Amino acid sequence: MAKRHVLPTRAFGAEPGTPDVSTLAAWIAEHKGRLADIMTWRVDQSLAPQAEASITMPCAGGTFYRDRILSCLQGVTGRKATGELHVDTPDIIEDAAGIVVRKKGAWCAMPAPHALGIRDEYYEDELEWNDAICSAYRTIMRAMRDTGVVGHVLITDSLVPAELASLAGKNVFYFHPSPDTRSLEQLLDRQWQVAVPADRLSRLFALKEEYTIRKVFIIDADAAAISLARQHLDPDQIVCGGYNSRNEEDYWKDLVARAVYES
Template sequence: MPKEIPLTTRALGTEPGKPDLSSLSEWISKHRGIQADLMAYRLDASLAPELAAGISFPCAGGLFYHERIRECLTGLNNKQDTAIGEIQVDSAVLISDSILVTSQKNEVWCAFPAPHALGITDKYYGDDDEWYEAVTGAYRIMMRTMRDAGIGGHVLIDNTLDEREISALAGKKVFFFSPSPGKKDLALLMEYQRQIAVGNRMLDSAIDLANGYEINRWIVLNPDKEGIRFILSHCDPDQVVAGGYCTVESGTYWKNLVDSAVYIK
């Protein structure tokens, strides 16, 4: 008799809204002793619905976390979005954020904007190679600091992919994610990653592209029944994950993802 089998689920980030003052104040009063500020609140708020829904591999953070990253980087003029000095890292607050996240669940991943998505331009180094080395080096330090504090790995989000960043940072613990990739984006990601995240509408194109690469894991974003049926006609179930990236104000987003992440056997 046919039965529904659940797929593994994975979060790739959440973009929570800003809280009202009373909610923030109440949250801060409950989290004394850590860096209890607006960014920490949003980090916690991004994770809580994923845990409540039972996401297999949760991920705190999202593009909103750019404010925290800028806070940790010295040598910036944030008002002008420029680097005006040597890029260095003050990572103390990242340790605090990591403790906050891992107190909810061990080995949770964290989503950052990719370096390019910070929107910072160079007014100090005057050399492209030095600038990229400085920024990617700072990212390595920040991500290593958080992993040492218990974070499992990082998702780097950006719709405008940069190959130099991907080649410098992609790895087992660092996954580049484009929410709306085109074919060229998918090909670039497949060049450096053995797993790929793609929506239902791009699955056909992605499968065709994958013939030239070694893709062993498919993260299907917000999968519907047709998308699941299609990907399982090309891959084994243990190679398929239902992925989510929540950009809407909805307490049901992650629950709906879990409920829809099933196939018939």
């Protein structure tokens, strides 16, 4: 008789919709005495369904967190860098505290620095600008980790080598939702764990002889993808990953239900 095995699951963020006025007002009233606005609501709603579905490695946030970062960056006006970058962290810390209250051990996702869409009109030097924006991100991420957030997922649809070299590390995971072969190579140059959609697994394994792959997070895994991964990796190197970009109601529960295989 075949034995059923359950794989761990990991979230890489979500993109909750905008609440109606009455929903937001009621939520703010429930959280009187602490920062409560549309951003804290979206952060909370990105994480709550993951907690309910018992995702192994939950992750609040998403690309929507761009607005909070921009509002906390001093030296930026209208998506233009017009002065020295500094970070005002109180709202960031409040967001982190809310994440920890909702689910201990959670990560937080946000857009990668270049995805903020800021145009440098102050430093006027590519390397200096990269140093400045990456330093600001390190300040943001350190403030959140000091509050109890475990680490950060930086979401990107294109990779900036200098930025990747500066930020990728143990507590900072770069996530490309739809990587091509070149993007996978760039990611594997910096991190031996990589997230890849189920339909692009074959591209990843074609690189196995050139790069070290210690763990794969299969985004929206199905039985075929899990079977393919098992041909190349040990079971403890395979995780079923998810990114709820379309705000699907049962996304995380469905992800957990698919994170199984038989042997």
